[in-house]
Amino acid sequence: MTVTGISANRLELLQIAEAVAREKSIEKEIVVEAIEEAIQKAARSRYGAEHDIRVHIDPKTGETTITRVVTVVEDDAEEVNEYAQKRLTDALRDDKDAVVGKTYTEVLPPFEFGRVQTQMARQVVTGKVREAERERQYEEFKDRVGEIVNGVAKRVEYGNVIVDLGRGEAIMRRDQSIPRENFQVGDRVRAYIYDVRQETKGPQIMLSRAHGGFMAKLFAQEVPEVYDGVIEIRAVARDPGSRAKMAVVSNDSSIDPVGACVGMRGSRVQAVVAELQGEKIDIIQWSPDEATFLVNALAPAEVTKVVMDEEDERVEVVVPDEQLSLAIGRRGQNVRLASQLTGWQIDIMTESQESERRQREFAERTQLFQEALDVDEVIAQLLVTEGFVTVEDVAYVELGEVAAIEGFDEDTAEEIQARARDFLEREAAEFDAKRRALGVADEVLEVEGVTLPIAVALGEGEVKTVEDLAGLVPDDIRGWYEAKGGERVREPGLLESFNLSAEEAEALIMRARVAAGWIEPETLSEDVAEEGDATEPAPLDEASIVFGGRPG
Secondary structure, three states, X not given: OOOOEOOOOHHHHHHHHHHHHHHHOOOHHXXXXXXXXXXXXXXXXXXXXXXXXXXXXXXXXXXXXEEEEEEEEOOOOOOOOOOOEEEHHHHHHHOOOOOOOOEEEEEEOOOXXXXXHHHHHHHHHHHHHHHHHHHHHHHHHHHHOOOEEEEEEEEEEOOEEEEEOOOOEEEEOHHHOOOOOOOOOOOEEEEEEEEEEEEOOEEEEEEEOOOXXXXXXXXXXXXXXXXXXXEEEEEEEEEOOOEEEEEEEEOOOOOOHHHHHHOHHHHHXXXXXXXXXXXXXXXXXXXXXXXXXXXXXXXXXXXXXXXXXXXXOEEEEEEOHHHHHHHHOHHHHHHHHHHHHHOOEEEEEXXXXXXXXXXXXXXXXXXXXXXXXXXXXXHHHHHHHOOOOOHHHHHHOOHHHHHOOOOOOHHHHHHHHHHHHHHHHHHHHHHHHHHHHHOOOHHHHHOOOOOHHHHHHHHHOOOOOHHHHHOOOHHHHHOEEEEEOOEEEEEOOOOHHHOOXXXXXXXXXHHHHXXXXXXXHHHHHHHHHHHHOOOOOOOOOHHHOEEOOOOO
């Protein structure tokens, strides 16, 4: 837009403002304010930047008024600008009604813009209009996250596609597009808005065709039951362009959620598959029972057994030997998608592998009891068969439980328990000697929850004082996972073999901090009380759907 001078046709100025506002989809008042600021800046350039010059354009007539304003200030005001300010004493000489804050205005004559002033005005108006346009785009799209939009590819830069949405521009980065999918300038683009950010260079509208939400929204368009909320999509996991898993549940017991999403002869799912460049989609039944959901997620493989470790969110799945490759999938795809869908780390083993492990554990426990209790193999096997796992189990259980084992009597039970206690006493003496040799302070044993074996393990990890223990975090005790070379690698904790839960590890550290004098005992009591306040989980709504993670 070019401003040649304020003496130009007044209506022409308003027509220019209306045209710019219409083209940029912004308010006309914003454009008029920008022109006022541009003229103001040009006038200051002409009359002097130290003047307080103000410009007003009548929105009806287009008449432009330029005024110079002088403001009355206190007599003791510092650094008075004589061109824009006047001390109260001086003002009273000419105006007996003068008070601090009163202003005097002088209308300045119109003038023609020079080349420099015209360029300056153009920059001001262009900048203001662009800023208003960006603000309008952000306000328009910030609440549209989670929607599918249609646009036209405007530019393609290093695999990133700039998409013209009509009332704004968006970007689809290379990693958010479907592999082997190439867009050319002018191609129609259908994508999912997954983020809108306000950045210094303007709003960034982020599009994706690889996001799980894109698939969910496509099903909402194809399946009326999903659109109406009768069927809920609880989770989606995708390997874009290759395969995906989607968990659905019906709020109406008479409607099969899987069948409704598949459609007659697969018509509904095929429409989505076509949009996703042939991506194969497994639609599975979501279940509130996590074990059932895990079994469903590993389809088409059959599962014979599920063992869950809720503390670490790991699950061990047993499948028939001939189903192993199907459960894992090509390049681990099936188990990886099932893991993303459920949020559990899944370990798969065959029935024969599980049988071998059970036999190995049985043999190891039998050997332990034989050596610790000095009994023959048959007695040791009987103890293992009855569910005894450790020597402590045998030593401190009720006498009747040992005597009730077939072939045992009370005298035999008493003898076995006495041998168990003798073994534990000898073991404790050995651990205590080792603990002292490692330099672990006696005070560490006084912390509730620290046993002799734990003290030894801490000493081997160079944790030798209460302060050392107090300075740990739960991950130091339990271990953690790190991404190395694209794989999730387990880093062992100091007390990993003791299988402490996250709450137990944190409580142990907090008790050490109390013992070290770092916190007051009341703090520990408050934390325990807070942990005891159980609350019902919030029901899942549309915003709770997670794509590639654990629902809820």
